[in-house]
Amino acid sequence: MMNKEKILVIGANGQIGTALLPKLQEIYGEDGVIASDLQATNPPKSVFETLDATQPTALQALIKKHNITQVYHLAAVLSAKGEANPLQAWEINMQTLLNVLEAARNLNLKKVFIPSSIAVFGESAPHQFTPQQAYLDPTTVYGISKVAAENWCLYYHKRYQVDVRSLRYPGVIGYQSLPGGGTTDYAVEMYHKAVAGENYTCYLQENTRLPMIYMEDVLRATIELMEAPADQISVRTSYNLAGTSFTPAELYENIKLLFPDFQCGFVPDFRQAIADSWPESIDDTSAQKDWGWKPKFDLSQITTEMITHLSKQLIG
Ligand code: AKB
Numbered sequence: 001m002m003n004k005e006k007i008l009v010i011g012a013n014g015q016i017g018t019a020l021l022p023k024l025q026e027i028y029g030e031d032g033v034i035a036s037d038l039q040a041t042n043p044p045k046s047v048f049e050t051l052d053a054t055q056p057t058a059l060q061a062l063i064k065k066h067n068i069t070q071v072y073h074l075a076a077v078l079s080a081k082g083e084a085n086p087l088q089a090w091e092i093n094m095q096t097l098l099n100v101l102e103a104a105r106n107l108n109l110k111k112v113f114i115p116s117s118i119a120v121f122g123e124s125a126p127h128q129f130t131p132q133q134a135y136l137d138p139t140t141v142y143g144i145s146k147v148a149a150e151n152w153c154l155y156y157h158k159r160y161q162v163d164v165r166s167l168r169y170p171g172v173i174g175y176q177s178l179p180g181g182g183t184t185d186y187a188v189e190m191y192h193k194a195v196a197g198e199n200y201t202c203y204l205q206e207n208t209r210l211p212m213i214y215m216e217d218v219l220r221a222t223i224e225l226m227e228a229p230a231d232q233i234s235v236r237t238s239y240n241l242a243g244t245s246f247t248p249a250e251l252y253e254n255i256k257l258l259f260p261d262f263q264c265g266f267v268p269d270f271r272q273a274i275a276d277s278w279p280e281s282i283d284d285t286s287a288q289k290d291w292g293w294k295p296k297f298d299l300s301q302i303t304t305e306m307i308t309h310l311s312k313q314l315i316g
Contacts, residue, residue, distance in 0.1 A: 005110070006032055008068040010053050010100070011075030012046070013037040016115070016169075016218060018177040020072065021046055023219045034066050037075070053096040060103050070226070072113040073100045079119050079142040080271050081181025086141040093145035101152060105160045112164040113226055116150050116238035118211055119143035119183075120168060122277050130279035132240045132286045139277040150237035157236040165225050166238035170245075170282065173302055174215030175309035183274045184210055187251055190264060191303075194255045195310040199263040206249035206266045209280040213243025214297035214305065221293060228291035235286050242282040243295045244302070254303045 007024050011017045012035035024033045025046065035044070036051035049062055053075055062068070075096055082089030097114065104112045118130075119142050125134035136147045149166075156162040171184020178192070179185040186202050193200035213221075221241055225233075246254075252264045287293035297305070 005069045006034070006067050008034045008036060008063060008066065008071045010036050010051065010059075010071065010073045010096070012048075013039070013041055013177075014074055015172060015174065015177050015179040016215075016222075017072075017074045019174050019215050020074070020219055020222065023223065024072075027223070034062075034068065036062065053099055054092060056099040056102060059099050060107060063103055063107050063109070068107075069109060070111045070113075071100055071104065071109060072222075073097065074115060076115070076145075077142065078179075078181040079117075079140045079183045079274055080185075082140055082142040082145075083270065083274075089141045090145055093142070094148065097145075097149050097152060101156045101162060101164065104162045104164065105156060110163060111226060112162060113222065114149060114153055114164060114166045114238075116146045116166050116168045117143070118168055118170050118278050118282065119274075120147045120150065120238070121279050125279065127278075127280050129281050129283045130240070131283050132235065140274055146238075153238070154236045163230055164236070165233060167221060167225060167241045167287075168238045168282075169218060169241060170211035170213045170243055172215060172218050173212055173306065174218075175306055175313065176215065183271045183278075184212065186248060187212060188306075190248070190251055190255065191306040191310055194259045194262045195307060195314055199265070201265045201267050202248045202252075203267065203269045203271050204248050204275050205268050205272060206252070207247050208272070208275045209245055209247045210275055211242060211245050211279055211282045212302075213241065213295065214302045216305075217243050217295045217297050220296075221287075224291055224293065225287075232290050234290050239287040239290075239293075240282050240284040241287055241293065242284040244298050245281045246299045250299060251303075254299055255307075258303070258307055
């Protein structure tokens with residue numbers, strides 16, 4: 001049954017796409033996964049198709065060409081980058097989302113994955129242990145687009161029975177590729193600098209606590225959610241998802257245990273206000289109850305993993 005699935009990953013060259021692709025290939029086989037993005041990597045990581053997902057005809061043609069049954073739509077303009085050109089970020093995030101949902105409805109896709117983010121929360125939600133159901137008043141265009149996306153997902157599920165599933169990702173930490181345009185990117189950048197033997201200036205204050213998650217946990221959560229029986233999915237907007245939470249100062253101290261000479265300074269910029277509007281920690285009870293979610297990686301385990309993998313990459 002499994003190997004009859006044909007998966008399309010949109011935004012395959014991005015931070016999560018790069019890591020998710022090999023996991024999906026393990027499950028569905030190399031030919032069972034089509035990677036797509038605006039440009040191919042060299043060499044391509046998989047069967048690759050160039051795709052601008054803002055173009056509905058091109059997207060539907062690709063889905064038909066490969067008999068796609070499931071789409072993972074990972075392309076988006078993130079929180080910090082979106083603030084440079086809010087209308088363009090809205091246009092890209094919403095147009096690509098609606099194209100995917102329309103394709104799912106018209107071409108009877110079996111399942112669709114749409115990531116959301118902790119960026120949906122703003123000043124009004126409790127910042128500690130932020131509940132699944134909270135008032136959503138995001139401060140970034142990215143957050144606004146994700147609140148809208150969550151509601152569109154619910155709408156397509158209720159009105160057209162599209163089996164669309166979603167997670168509110170915390171800041172994602174992985175060694176596979178550099179993130180781009182996010183507010184939580186400082187953590188990955190700090191690891192890279194430490195391993196390269198360089199110092200780092202963090203753009204957030206040292207005491208800014210944010211929810212974070214290791215890539216292995218992200219991949220497992222995504223796949224577990226997508227494999228859960230449909231009748232166990234009670235949240236059709238997007239599930240809160242927790243990994244761990246830490247501050248830049250705690251990360252710095254953790255890295256210093258392995259790299260005692262590493263120095264980090266703190267010079268906050270416009271991203272501080274974004275981070276201050278986000279939760280410090282997340283209540284993901286619904287994900288635990290519905291499909292058994294449990295994260296595995298805490299800060300010190302993430303540090304060990306990141307330093308080990310980045311050091312190997314540096315030697316390689
Ligand atoms: C960002 O910082 O914009 C992203 C996110 C939390 O969705 N990493």
